[in-house]
Amino acid sequence: MTVRKTALCLVALALLGMGTASAAGPAKQPRSELDRVLARGEVKVCSTGDYRPFTYRDPATGQWSGIDIDMAGDLAQRLGVRLKLVPTTWKTLVDDLGRTCDLSMGGISITLDRAKRAFYTEPYVRDGKTPITRCENAERFQTLEQIDQPGVRAIVNPGGTNEQFADANLKQATIVRHPDNNTIFTEIIEGRADLMITDAVETRWQAKEHPELCSVHPDQPFTFAEKAYLLPRGDVVFQEWVDQWLNLARHDGTYDRFAAAWIG
Structure with a gap:
């Protein structure tokens, strides 16, 4: 076969391939979680239920409450x-994202580790780590030193950013790991622990609920952090819708x- 004939054959094959692709139509885009939620008629929201004021699940009744529970509704x-x-x-x-639920809500801090595995919405709260202790000890625990x-x-409480912060910054103090975030502040009130370093918004809530406890400089926390909602990685369509909903809710008075x- 001559060079000219070979070239003509290659062109013909290319045109044939283009025609086949055209006849088949454009490749279908994978369905978004948004499409599945709408088709199902139900959105499944994961939450820890142990982080007031954002999320709480009463262990006796199973009843949910909190800012982010209202937002989920x-x-x-x-x-x-x-x-x-x-x-x-x-x-x-x-x-649990994409396995048992469509998104996660409930005072979730933005971390680079989570961002490797999931998408975040735009942040809706700016926060940071600060101590909470019995009020008579507030002056003792102003600094990390x-x-x-x-x-x-x-x-x-194990498994979250509070534990990560304590492990990274406390080398001489004793770190007490308490598995139940719903009862952890009782440990401080009853003297079995001296303090907890957690998100400033949580310290404000707990100090409001327990007059024995004082939030230590919540307006000047040790760290900078933001909270957002967590979505399946790669699902830009679903992320975009939730971002637009959150933007409206933050500006029409719903979140406030x-x-x-x-x-x-």
Whole structure:
């Protein structure tokens, strides 16, 4: 076969391939979680249920409450679907996305580690780590240097950013790991721990609920952090819709109304 004939054959094959592709039509885009939620008529939201004022699940009744529980209800209403709340833990939060739930809500801090495995919405709260302790000890625990001393007992809930912060910054103090975030502040009140370093918004809520406890400089926390909702990695369509909903809720008074009921 001559060079000219070979070239003509190659052109013909290319044209044939183009025609076949055209006849088959454009490749179908994978369905978004948004499409599946709408088809199902139900949105499944994972939450830990142990982080007031954002999320709380009463262990006796199973009843849910909190700012982000109210927000989840608003999200479902604006989607026009039912809301199903699914219990999760801080350790399994990312793994449960797309497996048992469509998104996760409940005071979730933005971290680079989580961002490797999932998408975040735009942030809706700016926060940071600060101490909470019995009020008579508030002056003792103003700085990390004061806290990181032999004999000081800093309590943490395993699996989240509080534990990560304590492990990274406390080398001499004793870190007490308490598995139940719903009862962890009772440990401080009853003297079995000296303090906890957690998100400033949580310290404000707990100090409001327990007059024995004082939030230490919540307006000047040790760290900078933001909170957002967690979505399956790669699903830009679903992320875009949730971002637009959140933007509207933050500017039409919806979020402020829910938050005011908890933190004023």
